[in-house]
Amino acid sequence: MTEPGILQVRHVFKAFGGLQALSDVSFSVPRRGIVGLIGPNGSGKTTLFNAVSGLFPPDRGEIVLDGRPIAGRPAWTVARRGLVRTFQVIRVFGQMTALENMLVAAPGLDARAEKERALALLDRVGLSRHAREYAADFSYGMTKLLEFARVLMPGPSLVLLDEPAAGVNPRMRETLWSIVRESREAGTTFVIIEHDMNVMMTLCERLTVLNYGEVIAEGPPEEVRRNKDVVEAYFGKTAERAER
Amino acid sequence: MKESLLPAALAVLAGLAALLAYAALASPYLIAAGFTIVLFVTLSASWNLVSGYTGYVSFGHVVFFGIGAYTASLLAVKGGLGWPAATLGAASAAAVLALVLGSITLRLKGAYFAIAMLGASEAVRVAASTWESLTGGGSGITLPNLLSPRGAFLLLGITALGTIVLTYAVAQSRFGLHLLAIREDETGAEAMGVAATRAKTAAFVLSAVPAGIAGAANAWHINYIDPESTFPILLTIQMIVMTMLGGGGTVLGPVVGALLLGLAGEFLWARFPFIHLGLYGLLIVGIVIFIPEGLLPRLMARGILPRTRRL
Ligand SMILES: Nc1ncnc2c1ncn2[C@@H]1O[C@H](COP(=O)(O)OP(=O)(O)O)[C@@H](O)[C@H]1O
Ligand SMILES: [Mg+2]
Numbered sequence A: 001m002t003e004p005g006i007l008q009v010r011h012v013f014k015a016f017g018g019l020q021a022l023s024d025v026s027f028s029v030p031r032r033g034i035v036g037l038i039g040p041n042g043s044g045k046t047t048l049f050n051a052v053s054g055l056f057p058p059d060r061g062e063i064v065l066d067g068r069p070i071a072g073r074p075a076w077t078v079a080r081r082g083l084v085r086t087f088q089v090i091r092v093f094g095q096m097t098a099l100e101n102m103l104v105a106a107p108g109l110d111a112r113a114e115k116e117r118a119l120a121l122l123d124r125v126g127l128s129r130h131a132r133e134y135a136a137d138f139s140y141g142m143t144k145l146l147e148f149a150r151v152l153m154p155g156p157s158l159v160l161l162d163e164p165a166a167g168v169n170p171r172m173r174e175t176l177w178s179i180v181r182e183s184r185e186a187g188t189t190f191v192i193i194e195h196d197m198n199v200m201m202t203l204c205e206r207l208t209v210l211n212y213g214e215v216i217a218e219g220p221p222e223e224v225r226r227n228k229d230v231v232e233a234y235f236g237k238t239a240e241r242a243e244r
Numbered sequence B: 001m002k003e004s005l006l007p008a009a010l011a012v013l014a015g016l017a018a019l020l021a022y023a024a025l026a027s028p029y030l031i032a033a034g035f036t037i038v039l040f041v042t043l044s045a046s047w048n049l050v051s052g053y054t055g056y057v058s059f060g061h062v063v064f065f066g067i068g069a070y071t072a073s074l075l076a077v078k079g080g081l082g083w084p085a086a087t088l089g090a091a092s093a094a095a096v097l098a099l100v101l102g103s104i105t106l107r108l109k110g111a112y113f114a115i116a117m118l119g120a121s122e123a124v125r126v127a128a129s130t131w132e133s134l135t136g137g138g139s140g141i142t143l144p145n146l147l148s149p150r151g152a153f154l155l156l157g158i159t160a161l162g163t164i165v166l167t168y169a170v171a172q173s174r175f176g177l178h179l180l181a182i183r184e185d186e187t188g189a190e191a192m193g194v195a196a197t198r199a200k201t202a203a204f205v206l207s208a209v210p211a212g213i214a215g216a217a218n219a220w221h222i223n224y225i226d227p228e229s230t231f232p233i234l235l236t237i238q239m240i241v242m243t244m245l246g247g248g249g250t251v252l253g254p255v256v257g258a259l260l261l262g263l264a265g266e267f268l269w270a271r272f273p274f275i276h277l278g279l280y281g282l283l284i285v286g287i288v289i290f291i292p293e294g295l296l297p298r299l300m301a302r303g304i305l306p307r308t309r310r311l
Helices: A044-052 A075-080 A098-103 A111-124 A141-150 A170-185 A197-203 A220-224 A228-243 B002-027 B028-054 B063-078 B083-106 B110-130 B149-172 B175-190 B196-222 B233-246 B252-265 B275-291 B295-301
Strands: A005-017 A019-029 A033-038 A058-064 A083-085 A158-162 A187-193 A206-211 A214-219
Touching: A005 A044, A019 A044, A019 A111, A019 A214, A033 A044, A033 A170, A033 A197, A044 A158, A044 B063, A075 B252, A098 A111, A098 B175, A111 A141, A111 A187, A111 B252, A141 A158, A141 B175, A170 A187, A170 A197, A170 A220, A197 A220, A206 A220, A206 A228, A214 A220, A214 A228, A220 A228, B002 B028, B002 B149, B002 B196, B028 B149, B028 B175, B028 B196, B028 B233, B028 B252, B063 B110, B063 B196, B063 B233, B083 B110, B083 B149, B083 B196, B083 B252, B110 B233, B149 B175, B233 B252, B233 B275, B233 B295, B252 B295
Parallel strands: A033 A187, A033 A206, A083 A158, A158 A187
Antiparallel strands: A005 A019, A005 A058, A206 A214
């Protein structure tokens, strides 16, 4: 792949007080790919999403989306340039209906087209019957699905998903991953944080592994899985024991 | 959505007819009482446009009322303008002030914004009383009689109606949805591409205009303004209480709150001027404890009213 990726992260640093949450992180995301971001809890995955999506600026480093620098730009500018994300801690608007939640993220088409698009996406995640119900009345799993549908609403070019399947029932999880695959076929790029390695192995073309805020491995899933540092950091003692 | 505009249009026409009839028929006493009511409706509906929908509680909204009153009075007295042009001037001055204040204060988070607005309104009040060469300082400005009490009532009544219509339009729009998203989770809204500061500032400017016109109408009504009666903190408190009572972030909540409080004030506790403020205090506590979301949202949640952004 010689064509430059849709996203480049170069030498990004982020500290919270004395804690170095991201330390010289570089990685790039190929266009129309599905990239996995893995690593133990607290390794900096969410922080990386936050810095990339403009929630806060990185302390240092470059972030380039579609050839344009975005480090330090506010989140709404980044979103309007086609990069949107979901949150590990869900952030739907409880005092709005599912449909209204979708429309907040609408790309600015004519009203009817937007509504149709919103209803189609809600239908895709199995929420069409609940389109006019308030998100505050949804179960946790339904809220996750709503947030997932909403992130696709603006027709983004790059989507960051922070543990989208957590709390979603197994059947809907399958649906969720198949929507990711379909959207990728339609031209959307994904970066996914997800702990289920079986899912990540089959879904992602590439994996990037973080540990203590540093990238310790990157490459095709098979390769990454065999990487010793990764086995030690991510699969931890159980994996070592299993190998013995 | 088109077909359902009819009930709203009919309601507006009915409101207009009621205002005209009232202005034509009511006794001078009732005109004065009615003026207070439409003043309350305008002010609480204007406060609601920014604070009800975005959740950014302005403790200084009276500054737009005050700047409207002073601009209108000065344009009339020193500029020799008639009431229509002077009223337009008041609306513009309020809008410009909101743009300037908003682009500074709306970057602050909730509580800091509230305090900053309180500070801003007090600062403008002090400026009005110290800049004697322009404003006459503490002795105020006496106005020629440009508009009859009935005229002032009608002007403000139509402004009140216009503010409600404006709120209705905002509530149905994408812009309104963005404001509500900001109220719930500003960071989340921004992550979805909502330009929060811009949207808040726009709402702020929209909300300042009716308040500015109200300041002008009030000046036409009493033919006299001074800093103390033009920038009273009590008026901001009343806007907050009325909106909270009826329900912020709804079209009719602030109207309901203003009618309830306006009528109660007019006919019940106007006799006890000294405990007035205390009663507001108690009312705030009562609302926060018993109906924190306001009457209309409560009735909607109970299924007594339809849960819609149109009400
Ligand atoms: N806003 C913040 N303030 C302070 N510390 C934070 C903040 N966000 C994350 N951290 C810390 O940074 C580290 C990385 O966290 P995070 O990126 O959430 O990890 P992951 O998503 O990989 O589990 C953790 O030690 C976490 O406690
Ligand atoms: Mg995380």
